[in-house]
Amino acid sequence: MGKILEIKGVTKYFCEQQVLDELDFSLDEPKVLALVAPNGTGKTTLLNSIANIDQIDEGTIRVFDQPHTDYQLFYKMSYLQDSSILYGHLTGWDHLEFVRKEQGKSKEELQQLILDLDIGTYMKKKVKHYSLGMKQHLLLAIALINQPALLLMDEPLNGLDPDSIIKVRTIIRSLASKGVSMIISSHNLDEIEKVTDNVVFLYEGKLIEKEEVMIDAIEYTIVLKEVEKALSFLSRIDVTCTKLSDYKFVGTFSKQQFSVFRSFCKEQEIELFDCQVTHGQLETIYFNLYEKNSEAQYDI
C-alpha cells in the first residue's frame, strides 16, 4: 500500500508572512493524528493546503499517491472546516442532500448517517437558527457522507458541550477502528489525549513529532500533612515545587522522582491525602515548546 499522505518541502506565504516553511511530513499507515499549535500559527493553512483550498507556494502534497489537486480525491478525503462554509438560509437537510448527490450516495445511506449522528430533529431547520454545536454536528455529517479514508478536521470540538464532545470522541474512535485516517487540529489538549497518542506540533512553519520533544515531566498538585518535610526532601532530589498552603503544593516530577518521593513518604509514614495531575504530559510539552519560546516567536 502506498502512502496516505506525503508532504514534501511545502512552503506557504500570505504576502510577506511565511506560514509553512519547507514542511516535510508523511502518513504511511492509518492513524489518528492530532495537529497542535497556538492560535494563528498555521494549522488551518496546513489543512487548507492539503485540501487544496489554499495554494502552496513551493513543494508537493500527495494524498493516496495522487497529487492533492486531483479531483478524484473528493470521493476519498473529507475536510470538516469551520461553519463559515454553511449557508444560513438553507436547512441542514439541503446541505446534506446536495453533498449526497455530488458523492453519488443513496438516500438510505444518508438516513443512516443522520440516525448514527442523532441529528434528525433539526435537519429541517434553517442553519441560521442553529446553535454552534448543531452547526458542528452538521459539518461532521457533511464530512462523513463520502465515507472518507482520510478525514481532515479543523477544531471539531469547537462549541460542543460535554455530551457532544463524548459523542464526537466515540465517532472518532469508531472511524479509527474502521481504518479511517484523521488529522485533527485542536486546542483541547485534554480531549486530544483521549483520542490519540499521535501528536504533531506545528512550530515555526514545520511539523515536530511529539517523540522529538518528549519530556519526562508531569505537574502534580499534592495534599499531605507534612508539607515542609516533603519540600525539603524534594529540593534535595531537584524537584521544582511551589507551596500553596500548609497542606498543599505543586511539583513537576519525572517518573523516577515521583517514585522516589512515594517511597520516601512510605518510609516516613507521611500520608498523601490527595495527588492530582495538574498538567498532563501533552500540556507540559506544549508549554515547554511554545511558552518558553514565545518571546522570540511573537516579537513585535
Ligand SMILES: Nc1ncnc2c1ncn2[C@@H]1O[C@H](COP(=O)(O)OP(=O)(O)OP(=O)(O)O)[C@@H](O)[C@H]1O
Ligand atoms: N487568507 C489569508 N490572508 C492573509 N493571511 C492569512 C490568511 N489566512 C491565514 N492568514 C494568516 O496566516 C497565519 C496562520 O493562520 P491559520 O488560520 O492557519 O492559523 P491557525 O493555527 O489555524 O489559527 P487558529 O488556531 O486561531 O485557528 C495567521 O497569522 C493568519 O493571520
